[in-house]
Amino acid sequence: MQPQAKLDSILAAYRGRGRDALLPALWELQTAFGSISPPQVRQLSYCLRVPEADIFGVIGFYTLFHDSPTGRRIIRVCSDPSCALAGADAILRELCERLAIPADATTADGEYTVEHSPCLGMCDYAPAALVSARGAGERALPRVTVDALLGDWDGGYFMAAGDKRSALLDASLAAAPQTLADYGDYAALRQALTGMRPAALIAEVQASGLIGRGGAAFPTGLKWKFTREAAGAVKYVVCNADESEPGTFKDRVLLEHRPHLVLEGIALAAYAVGAGKAYLFIRGEYPKATAILAAAIAEAEAQNLLGTGIMGSDFGLTVEIRRGAGAYICGEETALFEAIEGKRGFPRMKPPYPTTYGLFGKPTAANNVETLAAVPPIVRRGAQWFKGIGSADSAGPKLVSVSGHIAKPGVYEIEPGLTLRRFLDDYCGGVVGELQAVLMGGAAGSFLLPAEIDVPLTFEDLRAAGSTFGSGAVMVFNATADLRDVLRRVGRFFQHESCGKCFPCQLGTQRQAEILERLEAPLAGDAQRLLDVGMTMTEASICGLGHTAGMAVMSALEKFPGLFAEEG
Numbered sequence: 001m002q003p004q005a006k007l008d009s010i011l012a013a014y015r016g017r018g019r020d021a022l023l024p025a026l027w028e029l030q031t032a033f034g035s036i037s038p039p040q041v042r043q044l045s046y047c048l049r050v051p052e053a054d055i056f057g058v059i060g061f062y063t064l065f066h067d068s069p070t071g072r073r074i075i076r077v078c079s080d081p082s083c084a085l086a087g088a089d090a091i092l093r094e095l096c097e098r099l100a101i102p103a104d105a106t107t108a109d110g111e112y113t114v115e116h117s118p119c120l121g122m123c124d125y126a127p128a129a130l131v132s133a134r135g136a137g138e139r140a141l142p143r144v145t146v147d148a149l150l151g152d153w154d155g156g157y158f159m160a161a162g163d164k165r166s167a168l169l170d171a172s173l174a175a176a177p178q179t180l181a182d183y184g185d186y187a188a189l190r191q192a193l194t195g196m197r198p199a200a201l202i203a204e205v206q207a208s209g210l211i212g213r214g215g216a217a218f219p220t221g222l223k224w225k226f227t228r229e230a231a232g233a234v235k236y237v238v239c240n241a242d243e244s245e246p247g248t249f250k251d252r253v254l255l256e257h258r259p260h261l262v263l264e265g266i267a268l269a270a271y272a273v274g275a276g277k278a279y280l281f282i283r284g285e286y287p288k289a290t291a292i293l294a295a296a297i298a299e300a301e302a303q304n305l306l307g308t309g310i311m312g313s314d315f316g317l318t319v320e321i322r323r324g325a326g327a328y329i330c331g332e333e334t335a336l337f338e339a340i341e342g343k344r345g346f347p348r349m350k351p352p353y354p355t356t357y358g359l360f361g362k363p364t365a366a367n368n369v370e371t372l373a374a375v376p377p378i379v380r381r382g383a384q385w386f387k388g389i390g391s392a393d394s395a396g397p398k399l400v401s402v403s404g405h406i407a408k409p410g411v412y413e414i415e416p417g418l419t420l421r422r423f424l425d426d427y428c429g430g431v432v433g434e435l436q437a438v439l440m441g442g443a444a445g446s447f448l449l450p451a452e453i454d455v456p457l458t459f460e461d462l463r464a465a466g467s468t469f470g471s472g473a474v475m476v477f478n479a480t481a482d483l484r485d486v487l488r489r490v491g492r493f494f495q496h497e498s499c500g501k502c503f504p505c506q507l508g509t510q511r512q513a514e515i516l517e518r519l520e521a522p523l524a525g526d527a528q529r530l531l532d533v534g535m536t537m538t539e540a541s542i543c544g545l546g547h548t549a550g551m552a553v554m555s556a557l558e559k560f561p562g563l564f565a566e567e568g
Contacts, residue, residue: 022342063326076117086126123403209395214368226355230363247473259296265372390416433478441470444548446555505546
């Protein structure tokens, strides 16, 4: 198809739609042409009735969109800590040498563009890359080599996860995602529709003690209660699948292995709060999970498990996948709403809170993937079963992502209360080499020393130890790891991902990164400067990104003061 004919075909599909169609339309243009040109923006502006300046603002906000020509194949090599430990820098260097270009450039023949990439959520398959082929879309490539990046690629990977006791994972899923035939009827949803009023379902979730698994740990049932009781007939459910924190990849595993478990959880949340429409916002770096989810939604709709009159009831639900385009800030729920609405992903001021004024200004329950996946087993087995696992403040099974210098990186389902030492030894095969440190909670987390890893893995015990569980990320560093380099990569990540809406975060992440770049020869007062910058971001930023952007650095200042030795 000729370029103009292709453009006309894309625009025809979006004619008459509103601004909320902007992200999907931009993705189609990016995939078809490799970049989005000013003439295309002009025509899209007429199509969606969105000002051209706003469209350019959205394109510039997201890393995966380009407004200038790119190669027919865009190769993005992850450069964050877990991939760096696995040799990503050497791969990127060799790739650039083979192509005779520097990083973040395009070959003269227009065949290849090579870019650094923030975390791709494949820390268990480090080093990883995301490859875009014009006209074909994206593939995430595991354990990459230069030959694989320049040759034919299929993006195949799958790893068994879980055991017979697992509630969220399934050890049988070693080669393919779970189909509806494997998963069976949405028994928990059927149970709710036939025997539980929404208030009773909310009460059951509240009784279970389920708290948010995305890091904030807010009580799930209470969030649903607030949303249901909010004024207005129109309400929404949003599944937040935009996990972009270096070291965190549990949601990717759930989405790829057990899509129907997540979809049933979304449907239960929608029934509970009174929503007829749900959005699943997934990060653009997860093409495999996106395709698996689309197939699962089609399967569920064909069997009347989603759609209108579900299971013969008067409850109906439409689930729409909305794909992000490379912005860590969109993991913040209000920034995510802005992205779905076709805007740059800037976080909103609170209050008002999403339960009263969320997506499109309507009451919205936004939950993490793992949180929603926990709901079907709660309904099937009862709140007391869930509450009986773990501790009073950390109830229910918890998924943990582990990467770095560990024998068996991956996602594991644990009972909270298990010590970190036992988890690393018994579940993950032990540390490779001599342990130097563990970074808990991902890039926005805190360090634990070898003498501190007997801490129980619960929200409350880690908090008491001055650490954090966060979303369940565990990054392991042995004695060969250069922690200065780790901190520099953390600093670069937050500088790159700060949206710039508030000055404490925008300037703070820049200043933090600048100081970390000179860690080998710091200036007098740099340690105090880092502490001051970190505290300012923590206390004065608008959203969680700024609140936590200095956590790992401030933790390192306490645990590894020798890293910041000053020369004067």
